[in-house]
Amino acid sequence: MAKKPIGPVRRAFSPWDDPAAKPFIEFRNVTKRFGDFTAVDNLSLKIYEREFFALLGGSGCGKTTMMRMLAGFETPTEGQILLDGQDLAGVPPYKRPTNMMFQSYALFPHMNVEANIAFGLKQDGMPKAQIAERVAEMLRLTKLVPFAKRKPHQLSGGQRQRVALARSLAKRPKVLLLDEPLGALDRKLREETQFELMTLQEELKMTFLIVTHDQEEAMTVADRIAVMDAGKIIQMAPPAEIYETPNSKFVADFIGDVNLIEAKVAEKSPQGTILQAASGEFCIDTIQETPAAVGDTVWYAMRPEKIRIAHGDTPEANAVNKVGAEVWDIAYLGDISIFHSRVGEKETLRATVANITRLVERPIAWDDKVVLSWERDAGVILTA
Amino acid sequence: MKSGPSWFNVTSLVLGFSFLYLPILLLVVFSFNESRLVTVWGGFSTKWYVELMKNQQLIDAAIITLKVAFLSASIATILGTMAALVLVRSGRFIGRSLFSGMIFAPLVMPEVILGLSLLLLFVAMDQARGFWTIILAHTTFTMCYVAVVVQSRLVGFDKSIEEAAEDLGCPPVRTFFLITLPIILPGVIAGWMLAFTLSLDDLVIASFTTGPGATTLPMKIYSQVRLGVTPEINAVCTILVALVTMGVIAASIATKRQQVQRERDERAAFGAAG
Numbered sequence: 001m002a003k004k005p006i007g008p009v010r011r012a013f014s015p016w017d018d019p020a021a022k023p024f025i026e027f028r029n030v031t032k033r034f035g036d037f038t039a040v041d042n043l044s045l046k047i048y049e050r051e052f053f054a055l056l057g058g059s060g061c062g063k064t065t066m067m068r069m070l071a072g073f074e075t076p077t078e079g080q081i082l083l084d085g086q087d088l089a090g091v092p093p094y095k096r097p098t099n100m101m102f103q104s105y106a107l108f109p110h111m112n113v114e115a116n117i118a119f120g121l122k123q124d125g126m127p128k129a130q131i132a133e134r135v136a137e138m139l140r141l142t143k144l145v146p147f148a149k150r151k152p153h154q155l156s157g158g159q160r161q162r163v164a165l166a167r168s169l170a171k172r173p174k175v176l177l178l179d180e181p182l183g184a185l186d187r188k189l190r191e192e193t194q195f196e197l198m199t200l201q202e203e204l205k206m207t208f209l210i211v212t213h214d215q216e217e218a219m220t221v222a223d224r225i226a227v228m229d230a231g232k233i234i235q236m237a238p239p240a241e242i243y244e245t246p247n248s249k250f251v252a253d254f255i256g257d258v259n260l261i262e263a264k265v266a267e268k269s270p271q272g273t274i275l276q277a278a279s280g281e282f283c284i285d286t287i288q289e290t291p292a293a294v295g296d297t298v299w300y301a302m303r304p305e306k307i308r309i310a311h312g313d314t315p316e317a318n319a320v321n322k323v324g325a326e327v328w329d330i331a332y333l334g335d336i337s338i339f340h341s342r343v344g345e346k347e348t349l350r351a352t353v354a355n356i357t358r359l360v361e362r363p364i365a366w367d368d369k370v371v372l373s374w375e376r377d378a379g380v381i382l383t384a
Numbered sequence: 385m386k387s388g389p390s391w392f393n394v395t396s397l398v399l400g401f402s403f404l405y406l407p408i409l410l411l412v413v414f415s416f417n418e419s420r421l422v423t424v425w426g427g428f429s430t431k432w433y434v435e436l437m438k439n440q441q442l443i444d445a446a447i448i449t450l451k452v453a454f455l456s457a458s459i460a461t462i463l464g465t466m467a468a469l470v471l472v473r474s475g476r477f478i479g480r481s482l483f484s485g486m487i488f489a490p491l492v493m494p495e496v497i498l499g500l501s502l503l504l505l506f507v508a509m510d511q512a513r514g515f516w517t518i519i520l521a522h523t524t525f526t527m528c529y530v531a532v533v534v535q536s537r538l539v540g541f542d543k544s545i546e547e548a549a550e551d552l553g554c555p556p557v558r559t560f561f562l563i564t565l566p567i568i569l570p571g572v573i574a575g576w577m578l579a580f581t582l583s584l585d586d587l588v589i590a591s592f593t594t595g596p597g598a599t600t601l602p603m604k605i606y607s608q609v610r611l612g613v614t615p616e617i618n619a620v621c622t623i624l625v626a627l628v629t630m631g632v633i634a635a636s637i638a639t640k641r642q643q644v645q646r647e648r649d650e651r652a653a654f655g656a657a658g
Binding site for chain 1: 552553
């Protein structure tokens with residue numbers, strides 16, 4: 001297959017920083033209760049046109065309910081949902097300009113691939129010739145041309161997923177809703193499809209809203225992520241911001257791997273804060289200021305790749321933040337190795353090191369005495 | 385270890401099958417009996433089948449029975465499917481368990497009681513009894529069977545398929561006819577066939593609710609048998625048995641074929657995806 005040019009570089013896109021930008025989808029103080037259970041709790045959210053937005057959270061956090069309220073399958077108990085300035089209250093699902101790709105794909109088992117894709121267009125009363133044209137285009141776009149006449153049960157999981165995608169895109173909805181779209185695919189196919197989704201979104205210039213519990217998926221595809229827990233948004237920011245400056249222990253722990261160090265505020269100055277680890281083994285000098293008072297207990301969240309690990313005689317031993325440790329366990333993952341090092345009796349710190357050489361014998365081995373060191377801006381102080 | 389069937393298994397099988405099929409086999413054999421005496425073998429003959437074709441009363445009864453079965457099965461299928469949809473789909477509503485219990489009551493209710501209560505109802509309504517009252521009665525008692533069959537098909541139905549249709553711009557009623565009905569159709573057809581068969585051979589309820597001019601085949605056979613079993617009756621019954629057997633075999637072959645085809649398709653798809 002001929003490689004097509006991959007198009008222009010993705011440009012910086014951040015309408016959410018522009019106070020004059022008009023939100024495309026807006027949740028205003030939306031609450032949804034099922035009996036005694038509050039699935040979505042007084043939540044407000046603005047999503048902008050052409051944004052790829054991810055709702056991320058564990059099961060039961062309310063993310064799917066949010067999407068189903070936008071599609072019209074659930075009615076908010078309180079609050080308003082606006083799409084392009086129009087209040088969606090009372091608009092039935094079949095009149096909303098959104099289309100959804102279902103987690104189970106929900107293909108029509110008695111129709112072939114073509115008929116599945118054409119279904120939505122027929123409902124709109126589109127002329128036959130135009131339907132055929134659009135279906136052919138969608139088949140091409142999702143690489144399903146050879147399977148046009150097959151029924152869903154004659155397709156593999158990946159092919160079914162693409163039919164579901166083609167069907168939901170065929171009507172060119174204002175918003176495409178993706179409910180855990182890649183959950184059933186294996187890892188390789190999932191990664192491929194994630195990039196395909198991003199490319200499609202760029203090409204079709206649509207707004208995508210994805211619901212997922214897979215943080216890697218959200219980080220890969222989304223312009224912005226909202227991390228949800230118990231019906232509330234805990235943090236909403238672009239992926240890098242969520243990763244590098246989580247606003248709470250929950251987010252730090254949910255996204256990626258993290259060392260959460262319990263500490264007390266020892267000293268505050270305009271140049272930063274000095275923390276004393278609760279284990280008593282070391283101090284942390286940071287550039288960050290904190291609202292917490294001297295003596296308060298806080299948490300220091302530091303990603304494992306921010307920690308350097310070296311033998312005691314290397315130059316790193318002179319860093320501002322350092323602590324002696326003993327290598328307790330090593331996990332070799334091929335691309336990186338994770339070192340679990342014990343600091344004193346109570347604390348274990350994880351440090352990841354990229355395996356940049358092909359040496360099978362690693363310079364650092366089990367039970368080695370090492371020095372862990374990090375910069376003053378390596379982590380963030382969390383109070384919640 | 386011995387691989388063949390044990391003596392116990394063989395005996396059980398023979399006993400079971402003779403218990404089920406010996407009476408029917410006797411009936412079939414004696415329908416080809418030359419002799420007028422039912423229990424004495426007088427040589428092979430098909431004359432009772434010829435005789436049957438001349439018996440206008442029996443043919444009329446058969447036509448009425450088929451009409452009743454067709455109409456009552458069709459009405460029962462519509463009502464039963466609707467009942468199943470409500471039971472599976474509407475979630476919880478006040479009186480749901482009462483309703484679901486009551487729809488299945490006719491499954492276990494003695495036919496005599498059902499027939500008698502229907503008769504009382506028709507009398508109270510001052511309704512002339514006949515063809516239409518049998519249809520109403522048969523609809524009543526076959527509807528619950530349809531509901532059970534359709535319900536089992538609906539339980540495994542992924543609701544998001546309907547949501548997908550609505551999401552793509554299809555209003556609920558059209559969604560039912562374009563999406564839901566085609567998918568549950570095998571269950572609906574099975575329900576219809578069950579209702580048709582039940583109506584075809586019902587004697588008790590039909591006897592209670594019939595009137596002048598509406599004699600069904602089972603009623604006719606029963607009344608003739610009281611005057612003595614004739615080889616002619618054996619012939620009618622043999623034809624009925626043959627029809628039912630062919631229907632059952634055709635249905636199971638169709639199901640089996642569909643299943644084999646589906647498995648083959650699925651293997652092909654996953655093989656190709658590799």
